[in-house]
Amino acid sequence: MAAEPxxxxxxxxxxxxHEATEMALRHLSVEGKQLRLSHAHSAQEAYAILASQPDVAVVxxxxxxxxxxxxxxLVRRxxxxxxxxxxRIVLHTGQPGYAPEIETIRAYDINDYKTxxxxxxxxxxxxxxxxxxxxRQIHHLKMTRQGLDLVVSASGDCSNMCALxxxxxxxxxxxxxxxxxxxxxxxxAAANRSSEPTRIIGAIGRYRELIRRPLDDLPDAGLRALMQQCLDRHEHxxxxxxxxxxxxGETDGIAAFVNISRPPGRVDHHLLRAxxxxxxxxxxxxxxxxxxxxxxxxxxxxGLPNRNGFLQIIAERVNGRGSRLALIDLDDFAEINSVLDYHFGDLVLRAVADRLEDTFGPPAFLARLGSDTFAVLGPSVTLTEDSIEQAFSMPFAVQNEMIRLSATASLIDLSDGSQAGAEVLKDASIALKQAKVLNRGRATCFSASLSAAARERIHMLTDLRAAFSAEHLYLAYQPQVDLISGRALGAxxxxxxxxxxxRSIPPDQFIPLAEQSGLMIPIGEWVLRTACRQLKRLIDLGHPGFRMAINVSHTQFREPGFVPMLERTLEHCQVNVQLIELELTESVAIGHLDATRAKIAEIRRMGISVALDDFGTGYSSLxxxxxxEIDRLKIDRGFIKEIDEHGDHSGIAGLVIALGRQLNLITLAExxxxxxxxxxxxxxxxxEGQGFLFARPMPAGQLETWxxxxNR
Structure with missing residues (x-):
């Protein structure tokens, strides 16, 4: 191919x-290249040519x-x-007096000035x-600068094939x-060290359409042979x-072909080597x-996109119309890993991924978000509850074994592109958690009410943290009395x-949030410290023997440092430990009976009594x-409501009281x-009892007055 003139x-x-100049330059060449002449008869005409043809080398x-x-x-323009x-600009004039040579060369960016x-x-x-x-030198410098700009740009986006x-x-x-x-x-082109064919990774000009295709797709057999020879010999x-x-190092070599008509010169060889x-x-x-x-x-x-990759896919692909996202979680996958082994579990995951790809395929996108959780983004007409359940209706072939799997899935329609990818995934995760509880083994569509409730819980948790930090939480005290005499025994x-x-936030709304978030640990310590200080004040006010019952959540109780924290608090507050009673719920014993029994025994050895709260509503057994080895049974208020002027309708309250009497436990009705x-x-x-018949929960000051x- 002849070089451009x-x-x-x-x-x-x-x-x-014009005629004289064209005649003088006829048949001449510079640096091995011919000259191509253009003509302008005014500055304005020249400006138009230069604006439309930026390849002009000399004017x-x-x-x-x-x-x-x-x-x-015109030079200025x-x-x-x-x-x-x-x-490059060469000025020439027939009237040198209009522009003196020295001043003109000094003032204007020109190469020469001749008469x-x-x-x-x-x-x-x-x-x-x-x-x-x-x-040529200036042009080469500019191309180098542009090339460096490309390198900088590519270094900022080397995360995919486009950067290479x-x-x-x-x-x-x-x-x-x-x-x-x-x-x-x-x-x-590059040669991979794997069994994949050599591929074209970048091209300019007539080969551009072959980018990312195998080298064998090149139509020019001579060029294919030349590049293969270069790659095989590892030399130019x-x-x-x-x-x-x-x-x-990552390949067997990369080869670049340049279509030149002459071999590189000696200087070029040195430059090319470096x-x-x-x-x-x-x-x-x-x-x-x-x-x-x-x-x-x-x-x-x-080899699928992970959570980060899937978020990118959502951001790039979702236009909102007709799209749906599904999260698919395998049921009891941990059992496969534990009963069989992790290698077999990996093969199961591979089989599930293959089934999902076969079922949905392009234009849907498949990702693995967790150990046994997959995500699919695709058209809502094909990505349905039925199609997902159908994908798991047949057994999976794994190492010549037929394995039956079930999966719980959640689906969310992408009505528009206003939600960020993280928000979409969060909504789908909310629906998946709900489905795991209520619709296990089935596919469930996302409900906006689920998202609203989740966001409300997040806002409430944020407000709760702020309220605790700002000391906006407080303790109310409800007296506990002797049922026969009505005498106050404690609170x-x-x-x-x-x-x-x-506004008053009900405890059944914010306490579960505090327990799930870990905030209940510092809040529980604050409750214990505050209640002990109030007990010390009541004793000093002349109420000896007054008992303070303090609730302890199961998350707080299971903390390894709970007992040492309890000892430090009681020592700091200087109260009689025999006046402290910790109220535990039945849930503390579920799955941790031995540890719970040992910890309760340790607490009772300190002189602190223990009550079992809400007895009969959970998983209790005789x-x-x-x-x-507790001291007191508290009968849940739900069973007390069954009692009216005709007696105990359900009989449960009577059974709990009889059980307490049989075990030598004090019973207290809420x-x-x-x-x-x-x-x-x-x-x-x-x-014993507590309730509105005797007194409502009240702040510390009102309790002292009550x-x-x-006493009076």
């Missing part, structure tokens, strides 16, 4: 100057044309308005040759600049063009970043939350009750609201 623009308002420009300084004004710093009479054929060629060489492609194309453009040819008809090959080899050495390092960096990207965005076991410390605008309930409880043998009235 140097583009020369002749600007003069005299026709004979032979007359100074005096439509005005005395038309040429000088070329540099300032067009921003063209590459084109027309001095421009003989020899001097014109010499001047033009110097200007062309200057243009851009870097490969930069390599081609730089080779073109070094060899002084146009960046066209070039190709760059110069024949019918130039093929450069780059030794890159260039290729640096380019190889660049390729290795690009491939390294691709591996890092794979670690961050791909699942290493299945239960109850945690309360009142917002800044005066054997558990006997093993825990929620006593009527005299009929009190009388019937006394008949059944219940000793007790003072009781």
């Amino acid at each position: 140097w583009h020369i623009l002749i600007v003069d308002d005299e026709a004979d100057v 032979l420009l007359d100074v005096v044309m439509e005005s005395d300084d038309a040429g000088l004004r 070329i540099r300032d308005e067009l921003g063209n710093d590459e084109v 027309k009479s001095a421009l003989t054929r020899t001097r014109l060629f010499t001047t033009l040759a110097v200007a062309i060489r200057s243009y 492609q851009r870097y490969a194309e930069w390599v081609i453009s730089q080779l073109s600049a070094i060899l002084g040819i146009a960046p066209d008809g070039l190709v760059c 090959v110069f024949a019918s063009g130039a093929c450069f080899h780059f030794g890159v 260039f290729c050495a640096n380019v190889a390092v660049g390729f290795e960096n690009i491939l390294l970043q691709q591996r890092l990207y794979a670690f961050a965005y791909r699942d290493s076991l299945l 239960e410390a109850l945690l309360r939350w009142e917002t800044e605008d005066g 054997s558990i009750l006997k093993q825990l 929620g006593v609201e009527s005299e009929e309930q009190r009388r019937h409880l006394i008949q059944l043998g219940c000793q 007790l003072a009235g009781q």
